[in-house]
Amino acid sequence: MGWESWLISTFARALAYGTPLLLGTLGEIYAERAGVLNLGIEGMMIMGAYSAFVVSYKTGHPWLGILVAAMVGGVFSLIHAFASITLKANQVVSGLALTMLGLGLAGVLGRSMVGTPLFTSLHRITVPGLSTIPIIGPGFFTHQNLLVYITMLLVLILWYILFHTRVGITIRAVGESPETADSLGVNVARVRYLCVVVGGIFAGVAGAYLSVGYRPAWTEGMTGGMGWIVIALTIFAFWNPIYGLLGSYFFASLYHLSYRLQAWISPELLKAMPYVFAIIILILVSRGTVQKRRGAPAALTIPYTRGEE
Amino acid sequence: MQRKSLFVVLMAVVLFGGLVATAAADEYVPGEPIKAGFIYIGPVGDYGWSHAHDVARQILVDEFPWLTTVYVESVGTGDVVSTVDKLVRDNHCNVIFTTSFDFMDPTVAAAEKYPDVIFAHCSGFRRAPNLATYMADFYQVYYLNGLAAGALTKTNKVGYVGAVPIPEVKRHINGFTIGVREVNPQAVVDVRWINEWLNPAAAKEAAEALIAEGCDVFAFTEDSPTVVQVAAENGLASFAHYSPMHRFAPDYVVSGELVHWEEIYADFLQKVYNGVYTAHNLQNVDYWWLLSQGAVEMGAKAEVAINPAYSDKLKAVVIEHPTLGEINAYELIESRLNQMANPGITFDPFQGPVYNRNGNLEVPEGMWLSVDSLISLEWAAEGVVGPWPGEPE
Numbered sequence: 029m030g031w032e033s034w035l036i037s038t039f040a041r042a043l044a045y046g047t048p049l050l051l052g053t054l055g056e057i058y059a060e061r062a063g064v065l066n067l068g069i070e071g072m073m074i075m076g077a078y079s080a081f082v083v084s085y086k087t088g089h090p091w092l093g094i095l096v097a098a099m100v101g102g103v104f105s106l107i108h109a110f111a112s113i114t115l116k117a118n119q120v121v122s123g124l125a126l127t128m129l130g131l132g133l134a135g136v137l138g139r140s141m142v143g144t145p146l147f148t149s150l151h152r153i154t155v156p157g158l159s160t161i162p163i164i165g166p167g168f169f170t171h172q173n174l175l176v177y178i179t180m181l182l183v184l185i186l187w188y189i190l191f192h193t194r195v196g197i198t199i200r201a202v203g204e205s206p207e208t209a210d211s212l213g214v215n216v217a218r219v220r221y222l223c224v225v226v227g228g229i230f231a232g233v234a235g236a237y238l239s240v241g242y243r244p245a246w247t248e249g250m251t252g253g254m255g256w257i258v259i260a261l262t263i264f265a266f267w268n269p270i271y272g273l274l275g276s277y278f279f280a281s282l283y284h285l286s287y288r289l290q291a292w293i294s295p296e297l298l299k300a301m302p303y304v305f306a307i308i309i310l311i312l313v314s315r316g317t318v319q320k321r322r323g324a325p326a327a328l329t330i331p332y333t334r335g336e337e
Numbered sequence: 338m339q340r341k342s343l344f345v346v347l348m349a350v351v352l353f354g355g356l357v358a359t360a361a362a363d364e365y366v367p368g369e370p371i372k373a374g375f376i377y378i379g380p381v382g383d384y385g386w387s388h389a390h391d392v393a394r395q396i397l398v399d400e401f402p403w404l405t406t407v408y409v410e411s412v413g414t415g416d417v418v419s420t421v422d423k424l425v426r427d428n429h430c431n432v433i434f435t436t437s438f439d440f441m442d443p444t445v446a447a448a449e450k451y452p453d454v455i456f457a458h459c460s461g462f463r464r465a466p467n468l469a470t471y472m473a474d475f476y477q478v479y480y481l482n483g484l485a486a487g488a489l490t491k492t493n494k495v496g497y498v499g500a501v502p503i504p505e506v507k508r509h510i511n512g513f514t515i516g517v518r519e520v521n522p523q524a525v526v527d528v529r530w531i532n533e534w535l536n537p538a539a540a541k542e543a544a545e546a547l548i549a550e551g552c553d554v555f556a557f558t559e560d561s562p563t564v565v566q567v568a569a570e571n572g573l574a575s576f577a578h579y580s581p582m583h584r585f586a587p588d589y590v591v592s593g594e595l596v597h598w599e600e601i602y603a604d605f606l607q608k609v610y611n612g613v614y615t616a617h618n619l620q621n622v623d624y625w626w627l628l629s630q631g632a633v634e635m636g637a638k639a640e641v642a643i644n645p646a647y648s649d650k651l652k653a654v655v656i657e658h659p660t661l662g663e664i665n666a667y668e669l670i671e672s673r674l675n676q677m678a679n680p681g682i683t684f685d686p687f688q689g690p691v692y693n694r695n696g697n698l699e700v701p702e703g704m705w706l707s708v709d710s711l712i713s714l715e716w717a718a719e720g721v722v723g724p725w726p727g728e729p730e
Contacts, residue, residue: 037549045542135380142382145562145585152570243537245585247561248382249411252536287529287546290724295502295530 032163037288038281039167044242046280047176048073048234052258053265053272054179054186055230061190061267062223063203063327067123068108069231070255071130076101076235078134081146081246084239088148094175094236101232102225104130109224113217116331127255134248141246149244150175173241175233180273187269199223203325206332216332231255260306266313267325279306364453365431367612373397374430375408376420378437383535385560385579390436390459393598400603403610417443418450425451432609434602435459438503444468455609455616460505462712464623467616471601471624473632474505476512476711477677478594479556480686481635481670482576483516485591485643486524486554488654488666489574490517493524496552498543498564500534502726504714506558511718512686513556518720520656520666527552528723535560541567548573554591565590574647577637583644591647593637600632625708628678635674642674643667687711692719 052069059066076097084093104126111122155169190196201209202219210216234254239246261279265272279302286298365371375394379387387410394406407428409420417440424430432455435444441461448456448468456468464470486495495517499506514526529547531539540563544555548571555575557564562582568575569586577583577593601624608614614622626632635642643651651667658664661672676684689700693716700706706714717725 033549037545041542041545044545045538135382138382142388143384143562143580143582145566238538243541243563243566245537245562245566246382247384247535247537247563248380249535250537250561252533252538254538284542284546287543288549290529290546291527291550291722295532295724295726299532 034288035163036167038284039164040170040172041284042277042281043168043172043176044280045283046276046278047179048237048242048254049257049261049279050179050183050273050276051230051234051237052255053261053276054182054269055227055234056258056262057265057267057269057272058186058190058199058223058230059227060262060328061203061325062199062220063206063325063330063332064109064112064220064224064227065119065123065329066105066108066126066224066227067120067259068105068126068130068255069227069258070251070253071127072101072104072228072231073130073235073238073251073255074134074249075104075130076232077239077250078138078141078235078246079232080236081138081141081239081244084148084244085141085144085146090148090150090240093240094233097232097236098229099232101228101230101235103228105224105228105231106221108228109221112331113220113224116333119329119331131249138246138248142248144246146240146244146246150241175237175241183269183273190269200325203327206327210332210334220332231258234258257306260310263313263324264306264309364616365455365609367610367615369431370403370405371401371432371606371610372428372430373404373406373432373434373606374421374424374428375406376412376417376424376433376435376440377408377410378414378439379411379535379560381408381410383560384562384582385535387436387560389579389596390434390598393602396599397602397606400599401606401610404606412440414439414443418447421447421451425454431455432457432606438505453616455614455619457605457619462623462709464620466618466620469605469614469619469622469624471605471626473596473598473601473624473626474508474711475594475596475633476508477628477686478633478635479509479512480516481642481674481677482556482592482594483513483518483526484520484666484670484673485516485647485651486513486556486574486576487517487520488651489591489647490521490524490554492551492553493521494550494552495524495526496544496547496550496555497526497528498540498547498555498557498559499528499530500558500560501532502530504712507717507725508711508714509558510721511714511716514718514720515686515691518718519658520654520669525720525722528721528725530724530726531559533559537561537563540564544568581636581638583637583641587644588646590637590644592635592643595634595636595639597632597634600630601626628674629680629682643670693717694719694721 079100080093080097083096084090108122108126111117112119150173152171159165159169202216206216261275264275282302286301377387381387381391412420434457436459438460444458445463448465458470460472517524529543531543540559544564544567553573555568562585565575565582565585569589574591577590583590652665654666685705687706689704690702691700693699
């Protein structure tokens with residue numbers, strides 16, 4: 029087994045396992061950039077996974093399933109938006125509640141779908157031409173589904189919007205200093221609502237990726253804690269979609285390697301490796317100088333009330 | 338003010354007294370309706386372990402008019418005693434089943450707390466006058482699956498995705514490996530652990546890693562059909578685990594293990610109903626049910642031991658067997674199945690001589706491994722490669 033096989037499998041798994049993480053991270057970046065921490069990713073993801081599965085199963089159209097999952101994720105996130113923006117409730121509590129609600133609700137709704145195979149899943153495609161390049165071809169362009177590449181495209185679009193358009197400036201202003209944004213005539217609540225819903229939509233699609241693409245089946249609790257990794261990756265990414273892509277793929281590579289390396293290193297230690305690495309990065313990025321430059325949105329988790337000092 | 342505090346104290350005393358009074362449950366009278374409580378470690382929608390117990394529960398409810406049931410799912414080990422409290426006090430359960438190895442110690446504690454309630458704990462070994470143990474074990478079926486896997490591998494590398502490295506899983510991997518090597522002494526079983534009972538993404542990545550290592554046939558212990566699906570996506574054969582997963586990959590699932598917990602539950606509850614089992618005589622009641630009792634079955638679909646799509650491939654593999662002479666893999670599986678499934682069992686997978694992978698003799702020539710040794714098994718059989726947490730030196 030040559031070194032090429034190690035590179036190929038690592039690249040391929042980075043894309044396949046990294047994509048749902050990346051989708052979730054992109055959404056959470058937008059929510060947090062507007063100042064709303066949403067710990068409900070796991071709940072929105074599993075709702076997306078369930079609804080995408082049901083729709084694909086009943087209609088035979090996985091893309092319709094993904095669309096519905098996006099809507100379900102978006103609508104579901106409104107609960108968090110309402111609690112944390114309108115009611116100004118504690119964002120941590122409200123987000124956790126969303127996770128618990130999603131896991132429970134999807135579990136109950138999904139009872140009749142357990143043990144049902146889905147044969148109308150996303151097709152796995154091999155990109156003509158590109159797939160013949162040595163190593164890169166089988167690593168990046170073989171047997172992935174289309175959503176993997178769409179997600180890459182979305183990274184660029186979201187990055188551009190956030191840093192190079194008025195909309196992006198508005199979002200970041202709301203997250204940094206809602207008072208200033210408000211005084212300039214920005215409707216803070218509306219921007220925050222929209223960003224939370226964008227987060228929900230992306231989490232819903234991330235779940236859909238799992239149930240109709242990555243592993244076409246419904247299993248209760250199938251998101252398996254990915255929503256929490258997303259929370260960490262968002263920080264890891266300095267709230268930047270491009271770094272979100274790098275972080276997600278990197279985490280997924282480590283995750284894959286943790287299984288390949290089991291033959292030599294203890295499985296328990298390897299299981300901890302990606303997480304240990306995440307902590308190390310968090311410590312590094314939290315150091316003073318870096319933080320000043322790339323810190324969290326200043327108003328993150330703080331509800332905004334006009335005229336309050 | 339003082340009167341108010343006095344009132345509070347009185348209220349507390351009354352409430353506390355009430356709690357203590359209800360802690361003593363009424364003892365079950367044979368012939369009365371039974372209320373059985375089931376405590377599951379996973380969600381009933383896992384399509385694996387907890388799902389299988391719940392399928393059995395529903396069969397029982399249909400079968401016995403005198404039985405009503407209640408279940409609590411996704412219970413953590415730390416919450417077992419409080420869940421029992423609830424089942425006894427609020428639901429008035431007479432019989433409680435706790436269905437995870439991890440629940441062993443809390444079940445013992447709960448049984449002490451409620452000496453008049455009948456308990457049965459699945460897959461453990463600690464008993465009490467009101468606490469029985471039970472298990473429907475797969476090691477024979479894994480061995481039979483292994484015979485087929487050994488015949489089908491072309492790369493001589495069989496992949497195994499293991500859940501949590503406890504004796505039960507190790508016993509199954511060993512049984513499987515002994516089967517693989519009986520047909521194909523060159524083959525190895527490469528194991529990867531995910532350290533969780535249910536995590537489809539982890540199972541998928543572990544299976545993908547094994548594919549990258551060159552494995553071409555798969556078996557596993559994880560509570561979802563993931564490994565079966567991953568193998569099929571790559572055009573590779575696999576063996577289902579726990580539930581009828583044939584339909585997830587009809588062309589690629591060779592066989593698998595199916596459980597019939599209802600056989601054990603029905604026997605146990607009938608005996609409680611008839612007054613044979615009480616809260617005072619369960620100290621030595623241990624169900625260790627296998628193929629011959631009908632508690633487990635070979636196959637990925639009820640009553641289909643081997644996927645017909647693989648019959649010819651298995652028949653084409655002819656080996657020179659040390660005791661059975663020239664025989665094809667299909668016949669070998671059938672003959673071993675008959676030896677173990679019919680009463681008067683004449684074969685056991687752990688029939689000596691069995692060596693561990695460090696070359697030490699674990700089961701001497703002509704001996705079978707005792708149930709106690711099977712339950713506490715930690716060693717890795719010859720032919721297992723990959724990590725093995727807790728391997729004896």
